[in-house]
Every structure is written in C-alpha cells, then in structure tokens.
Amino acid sequence: MLNESDRLVLTPTAALQFKRKSSSQWAAAGGIALSLLLCSCKEKDAVLKEKKDLQTALNQARAEMDTYQLKINSVEQGIPATAVALEAQMKASEKANTELTQAISELNSKTTHLEEEVKTLRPKFEAYKAKYLR
C-alpha cells in the first residue's frame, strides 16, 4: 500500500516535462500512473466497504436499541420500580405456595384418614347394629 505522500498526482507542468521523455518513458510513467490509480481505487473500495459495514452495524444496533427502548418504555412504572414490586410479589407468592402446599398436604392426609376410618368403621357399625338393634 502507498502512503498519502507517495501517491502520484500529475500536474500540467509535470506533464510538459514528460513531453521531453522518450516513448518508453511515457509508457513507464503511464504504467506507474495506472498502477497507482488501481491501488487508490482498491483502497477506496476497502474504506467505503468498511464505512458501509460499520454504518449497517450501527443502524442495526440502533434498531435493536429502539426495540429494547420500546419494550422498556412499555413497562408503566419503569423497570427498577416494577422489578422491586415483582420481587416482592414473587416472595409473597413463594410464601403462599409453601403454605398452600402444606395446607393441601394436610387436607389430603385428613381426607385419606377419614376415608380409611369410614372404610374400617362402617362394617363394624353395620355388624353392631345387626347384633344389638334387631
């Protein structure tokens, strides 16, 4: 790659000076000018591509950012306040769930106990009734 100062830019004075050169010198100068031109074009393309890519990435990031911002703005009380409320709500739910699970287990155990008692006592009662209440 050429540095900025290395690039060849022909001025009319320089062109007149070339007038006195032989045809091979002209060809050489043309060749150098052409290759320098090609190099410049190549660098231009690379820089423009980099710019375009960066611009695309920036646009994408901005679009994504806008999407998040929209989501964040949709939370009425703002995220920090809502998060605090959600934490409290979650803790309350977890406490309620523990209590409910315990209550359900107690209910089920009572029901099972009662059902078993009825199952055991009913035939005994029927036998008692049949024997002593004729």
Add this chain to the structure above:
Amino acid sequence: MTFLKILLFLAAVGGAFYGADCYRKIENAKSELADLRPAFSQTKEALSYSKDAWDKYEALKIKADHAAATTAALKQQQESGENKLKAALEQFTALATATNEAVNKVRTGEAGLAFPEIKLTDGRILKDAKVRKVEETQVSFMHSEGIGSVPVAQLPASVLEQLDLGNSSLSTAMDITAAGLMAKTQHLDGLSVRCPIPLVEKPYKLELKAVITAKSFQGKAADEMEVSVNKIRYAKGTALNLDGAVAGTLKSVSALDGITNPQQKVKDTKVSTFPAKRASFSANRFGSELLAESLFILNGEEMWMIQVIFSSKSKGGRPIADNILSSVKIESTP
C-alpha cells in the same frame, strides 16, 4: 506517435483527476469512519445495557408469573382438596351420628337392654342387671342386690361390646378421629401442643417469692374437657422438684368440693430431652368420675404443667388427653 503521446497524456491527466477524486472520497470516508466508530461503540454499550436490563426484568417477570401461576394452581388444588375433605367429613359425620344414635338406643334400653347375669372381672356376679346410666368410665346397674356403679375396666368383653365401651368402642374411635381433625398445633411461649381446644392466655398469678413469671393458657370444650398449660419461671438458684409439683397438684385437686377416693399414678418420662413426670389422676365427684392427665416438665428454672381434666361423661376423654399430652414439645429458644 504524437497521437499516442497525446492519448497517454490525456490518460495520465484523466487518471490524475480520477486519482484525486479517489483520494478525496477515501479521505471523506475515513473522516466519516472516524465519527462512526465512537458512535457505534457508544450505541453498542447502550444496547448492551438496555438488553441486560430487559433480560433481567424479563427473567424476573417469568419467575414471578410462574410463582403466581403455581399459586393459582395450588389454590385450585386446595379447593378441590377442601371439597374432597368436605365429602369425606359428611360421610364420617353421618356414620358417627348413626353410630351414636344406635349406641344410645342400646344404652338407654330402648332395645330392651337387660342382662340375666354379668360376671365382673373382679369375680362378682350381678344378677338381673339393668343398665341405669352409662358413662365413658363407669356403668350404673340396677340388679338383684340393689344399685351400683361398676368401672368399665371390670365389665366383661360382651357387655363392653354391647354398650360400646372400652378400647374397641366405635363411638369413642369416632370421637378421637373428630378430635384429631380439629386438633391444631398451638405455640405457647416456648411450648407447642396439638390440641382440639383453642388455648387462650388467662391471668395467672402466684404469690411466691421464688416465682418470677407465671403464665397460663386455658381452653374448655363443650363435653366437660378442660385443658390448661401453665408455665412458671423461678428465680435462679431455686431448687425445683417435679415430685413436689405433682404432689402439690394432687393436693389442690383433692381439695375440690365433692372429691372422694382420689387416686394418682405417676411415672417418669422425658419431653424434648427434658425431665418430666406423667400423672394420671382419678376421683369420684358428684356421682361421676373426675379424671386428669397431667404432664410436668422441668427446663432449668422453668417448670411447665400441662393438664387435661375431663369427666367420665367426656367422650373419648382419656385417648384424647393422651394424644394431647404426647404431642407436647418444648421449642428451642432462638
């Protein structure tokens, strides 16, 4: 040749202009890039912050929603469990009512209850015995030699079965089940007890120098059962004696109006690793039997006394009292 030179010259001039244009565009692009890079980096940072905040919020919301959904599902389960229990209770209550009606019918003689001969376990024989009154711990008979009460423990198995008394009593089993269903663990200032009767703190004062604090929790059921839990904290260094406490209680109960033939059995036990005494008291009072099951616990300078008092009329009295006392625990202080 000249033409070629002109052509080359023009190409060189054209190229020079094109090169200059390229250079200008590169410089512009580079300058724009220099502006874009920090903007991009800033946007990326802000995006990362927003994304992080949103992700955290969303994760929290999902958790909170999940917990709330679980609560809703559990509430439904609880409702369904309550309905099942209600149905089971209805069945049980219907059976208990029918059993009590049948047993009462037999006991009150509507079914023609009379025994030509009852051989008691102590060897006595009651002839032409008719049931007068049935209580949970004793039965009064009218027989050939007069009227008398017989403790349930002395009745033969056949009479016990017919009168539905003793360990295999159906109605007692149902009463115990009902009491168990009503029982709730109650926490009373360092002691927990599972009791079907709600215990409430009542004023309690002991005019003794050595007593620092005294608390009493009491409750009463409709069928003559009373439960009390007393906690007494003594001054440091006071010599405490469980036997003394048991004897003192026996003395005070024996001094009640109408008490005759007081009897007490005491045995050593432990409650939550603390030394304890279990006392069973019985006495006759106003034609019935008065019974008390007590538990005395010593925990350093603290003494606990848990007492269940009931009469021979209390249904399922002793087993319910046993269940209450066996549920007692001393809770560890934080």
